[in-house]
Amino acid sequence: MEAVEGAGLAMQRTKEEGEEMMGKNEMKVMVALDESGESFYALKWALDNLFGITGAVTPGTSDRGAGTVTLVHVQQPFQHFVFPAGPGGAAFYATSSVEQSIRKAQEENSAALLSRALQICKDKNVKAETLVLTGDPKDMICQAAEQMHMDLLVVGSRGLGKIKRALLGSVSDYCAHHVQCPIIIVKPPPKQHHTKQ
Template sequence: MADSSRVAAVSGGPALAEEKMRVMVAMDESDESFYALHWVLNNLFSPGIVATETQTHYHHDDSNSNNTMNMLTLIHVMEPFPHYVFPGMQAVFPTTSVIQSVNKAQEETASAMLTQALHMCAQRMVKAKTCILEGDPKEMICDVAEQMQIDLIAIGSRGLGKIKRAFMGSVSDYVTHHAKCPVLVIKQPSDFQK
């Protein structure tokens, strides 16, 4: 467990033990996001009562506002199915059944990934909930963090090269510059295994 002065400096506020803190970890299937969760569990949370819950839509519940336990939210944002247009050719639009099939597969993959993440939380006895959304991950992470009044966003660094980052953009870079709360970008050491 990190000492309270170090944690206070990271979070931009008082030490975690003094008040309830809402932490969001942005998750995807990458090892980097699982390492970010691992780091958060080991450095920002004390073990507590096991309580995990899954939700597919955002719902803010202040019924436990007197509880001094910190709250961990695991968020996964599925990107919408792209409609491809090939240069020099007619536009190609997928059928509704194809879109539904792809969405179902994305939801199953996201659910399995978040179940694995919840298992990591349960092993550390950390209360957590999940949130699966659809949209642009960069914008959705910032929007939901603001709606949920998150105190800290933790996100794994994928280490994109300069060229890839210039063309594709970096979720962590966007979130760092646009979130209204502190953002902790966590780089995975080369020897980490999920």
């Protein structure tokens, strides 16, 4: 096993897997995105480090030839919440119009997020496609990577502390243990401490 580390990256692969990935004409990379700045940092890191410098051409190819990026965003499924309606403990379920409004807002949010990500890819001259899924992000990302036979999964890390990670769970941690392809977890850049003078 060869360990590759750098810029907050943790990935392990066998030498044969690395040679197989590099020998392919086109590498299939999936980048998981959410509303966080960390996921967009991971996308930019992947484009810069896996697909080279903007405008660079891989020798012997007409374009960059590095591969395709699949941008995946997972929406949380709609839950029919129960709201207490009065002191008697009566329950209120969301009406179909409320449900439709929430779903429409989710779709608009996903479209805006993926449009921003597609523009970043376009600016770097990297081919990209989008995928919107509904469900638990941890499971859906791993399933999509496996079903689409991805060569590599890139996820951002929010840098949760031990307590938050234990209570909330970490998508990147879960994917690192369950996804079938190699994974790169991109840690956020160190925070700049500004001192007042």
